[in-house]
Amino acid sequence: MRAARPKAALAAVAVAALAVAGCAESDRGDSSGSTKDTLIFGVAGDPKVLDPGLASDGESLRVARQVFETLVRPEEGGTKVTPGLAESWTPDAAGTTWTFKLRSGVKFHDGTDFNAEAVCANFNRWYNAKGLMQSPDVTAYWQDVMGGFAANENKELPPSLFKSCTAKDATTVDLSFTRVSSKIPAALMLPSFSIHSPKALEQYQASNITGSADDIKYPSYAMEHPTGTGPFKFKSWDVANKTLTLERNEDYYGNKAKLKTLIFKTISDENARKQALRSGDIQGYDLVGPADVEPLKKDGFNVLTRPAFNILYLAINQKGNPKLADVRVRQAIAHALNRQALVDSKLPPGAKVAENFMPDTVEGWNGDVTKYDYNPEKAKQLLAAAGASNLTLRFHYPTEVTRPYMPNPKDIFELLSADLKAVGINVQAIPLKWSPDYLNATTSGTKHDLHFLGWTGDYGDAYNFIGTFFDRPKDEWGFTNKALFDQFKDADTTADAAARTEKYKALNKAVMDFLPGVPVSHSPPAIVFGKDVTGVKASPLTDERFATAEFKS
Structure with missing residues (x-):
C-alpha cells in the first residue's frame, strides 16, 4: 500500500465544499479534567x-x-x-x-x-x-x-x-x-x-x-457517499480546506470507536506537519522525516516506527531509450549507484540497501542473487563495452510528495544523478508534480528513461512485490520477457507453499540477472501522535486502526 500502490492519478468529479464540524475543539468535561473525542491527523496528500x-x-x-x-x-x-x-x-x-x-x-x-x-x-x-x-x-x-x-x-x-x-x-x-x-x-x-x-x-x-x-x-x-460496515462513517469532504471528516458508527457490531470524530487534514510539507503537531493544530501525522524521529521522541511525542515492509527502486524503461535494452547498460547503472551512501545519509535508522525487489521478511527472498556493488570503474567499463559511454538519460523525479519509502525525493534524485554523472552518464532532470503528472508519465508513458518509485506491501506474499512489478508487460519497465512471465504464472499456480517459496527464490534470481531496474532500499517509516494520544499500533501495511485511538485522561 500503496500505499500503497502508485498509479496514474485521474481527474475526479467536482465536489462541493462541505462544512466540517468540530475540527479543532474538544468536548469539555467537568472541572476535574477534560475529555477529547476528536482527532485531527495530518496526511501528505x-x-x-x-x-x-x-x-x-x-x-x-x-x-x-x-x-x-x-x-x-x-x-x-x-x-x-x-x-x-x-x-x-x-x-x-x-x-x-x-x-x-x-x-x-x-x-x-x-x-x-x-x-x-x-x-x-x-x-x-x-x-x-x-x-x-x-x-x-x-x-x-x-x-x-x-x-x-x-x-x-x-x-x-x-x-x-x-x-x-x-x-x-x-x-x-x-x-x-x-x-x-x-x-x-x-x-x-x-x-x-x-x-x-x-x-x-x-x-x-x-x-x-x-x-x-x-x-x-x-x-x-x-x-x-461511500457506504461500508466499518467503525467510522463518512461525514464530509471539504476539498477547499483539505479536510475529510469521519464520525463514529454508533451501530457498529464490534467494539465502537473511542473517538467521536476523526479528521484527515492534508498538509503536504513534512515540516509544516511537524509544526502543526507541536502547536496542537493536529494530533498526529504520517511520514515523519528521518531527522525528526529522535527529537520528537525526546519531546514526549508518541513516535511509532513501522517495520520496513517496502521497497524503493530505480526503474529503467527499456522502451524509452534503445541503449537501455542492453543488459550491460543496466548493469552499469546499478554499479554506478552508491546505495549505501543514500541509506546512511537520507533514510531513517534501520533502513538498508535492497538486494531483491522485496524485503527479506517475505518468504521467497533470496540472498544468493547477483549483487551489484558500488563500482564506478566497472560501470564505465560496461558502458564502453556497450558503446554507451556518451549516454544521455531523461531522469524523472517527483515533487510535492513524501512516501514511506521515499522521505525526500529531491535529495534522492540529487544523490543518484550525481552517481550517474560520475561515470559519464548525462542526466536530463525532469521534475514533475507527483499527482497526476509524475504518475502518468512514469507508469503509463514511454518517454521516461529512469525514474524512482516504490511499493509498500499489501500482504505478506512474494507475488505482491515482484509479481506486481514483473509478471507481465508494463509501460513502467518497457520490456517483454516471456520466459520470466511464464515463471511467474508457474509460481503463482503452485499449491504447495514450500515448493512455491523455492520458485519465488528462483524468480528473484532471474529478476536480478535480467535487471529491469535497481532495488535501492527498504526503509522503516515512522508515524507520530500527540503526547496524550494512545491506542494505535503501527502496521507494516500502513493499516493503522484509528478506532482504537484515544486521549489519555
Whole structure:
C-alpha cells in the first residue's frame, strides 16, 4: 500500500465544499479534567477517490480502512490473514473454491444488512466491469490480483482469476476461481476488496464512470457517499480546506470507536506537519522525516516506527531509450549507484540497501542473487563495452510528495544523478508534480528513461512485490520477457507453499540477472501522535486502526 500502490492519478468529479464540524475543539468535561473525542491527523496528500475498489493511492486507502471492511484482514500490527467480515474460510480439495462463513448481525452504514448476497453483489460488480471501469488506472488492484473481467475489452488483459460468487445462505458464500493462486485468500484483505452496501452502489450509480481514459469522471458514490460496515462513517469532504471528516458508527457490531470524530487534514510539507503537531493544530501525522524521529521522541511525542515492509527502486524503461535494452547498460547503472551512501545519509535508522525487489521478511527472498556493488570503474567499463559511454538519460523525479519509502525525493534524485554523472552518464532532470503528472508519465508513458518509485506491501506474499512489478508487460519497465512471465504464472499456480517459496527464490534470481531496474532500499517509516494520544499500533501495511485511538485522561 500503496500505499500503497502508485498509479496514474485521474481527474475526479467536482465536489462541493462541505462544512466540517468540530475540527479543532474538544468536548469539555467537568472541572476535574477534560475529555477529547476528536482527532485531527495530518496526511501528505489528498485522497483521490472514496470508493476503494477504484483506488490505488495510499491516502484513499487510509480512509477506506476506517470506513469499510473486507472478508479477511491483516492481524493488527502484522501481515497474517485474520477474520474480518468472514469468521472462517476453507478451500475445497482442488483449492479453487473457497467457502467463507460470514458474521451475522452486521449492518451497512445505511442500515441495510450485510450478508452473502451483498458479498456477491460486490464481486459481480467488479467482475462484470465495463468501459472505463476496465481502465488499469481505475481498477488497478482488481487487475493486479484477478487479471481480467467477465468480458475483456482490451486484448492485452489476461483471463480473470475470479470465476463466480454463490450465496449458499445468508452467512455462507462460495468464491470460485479459475485456478489455484497464491494470492487467495491473502489478497482479499486489500481495501480494494472492501464490501459496500449494494443499495448505496445502486442508488448512487457507483459503476457509472464517465469521461475519457485521460479524464476520468467518478460518480457521486465515489466522492460523496461511500457506504461500508466499518467503525467510522463518512461525514464530509471539504476539498477547499483539505479536510475529510469521519464520525463514529454508533451501530457498529464490534467494539465502537473511542473517538467521536476523526479528521484527515492534508498538509503536504513534512515540516509544516511537524509544526502543526507541536502547536496542537493536529494530533498526529504520517511520514515523519528521518531527522525528526529522535527529537520528537525526546519531546514526549508518541513516535511509532513501522517495520520496513517496502521497497524503493530505480526503474529503467527499456522502451524509452534503445541503449537501455542492453543488459550491460543496466548493469552499469546499478554499479554506478552508491546505495549505501543514500541509506546512511537520507533514510531513517534501520533502513538498508535492497538486494531483491522485496524485503527479506517475505518468504521467497533470496540472498544468493547477483549483487551489484558500488563500482564506478566497472560501470564505465560496461558502458564502453556497450558503446554507451556518451549516454544521455531523461531522469524523472517527483515533487510535492513524501512516501514511506521515499522521505525526500529531491535529495534522492540529487544523490543518484550525481552517481550517474560520475561515470559519464548525462542526466536530463525532469521534475514533475507527483499527482497526476509524475504518475502518468512514469507508469503509463514511454518517454521516461529512469525514474524512482516504490511499493509498500499489501500482504505478506512474494507475488505482491515482484509479481506486481514483473509478471507481465508494463509501460513502467518497457520490456517483454516471456520466459520470466511464464515463471511467474508457474509460481503463482503452485499449491504447495514450500515448493512455491523455492520458485519465488528462483524468480528473484532471474529478476536480478535480467535487471529491469535497481532495488535501492527498504526503509522503516515512522508515524507520530500527540503526547496524550494512545491506542494505535503501527502496521507494516500502513493499516493503522484509528478506532482504537484515544486521549489519555
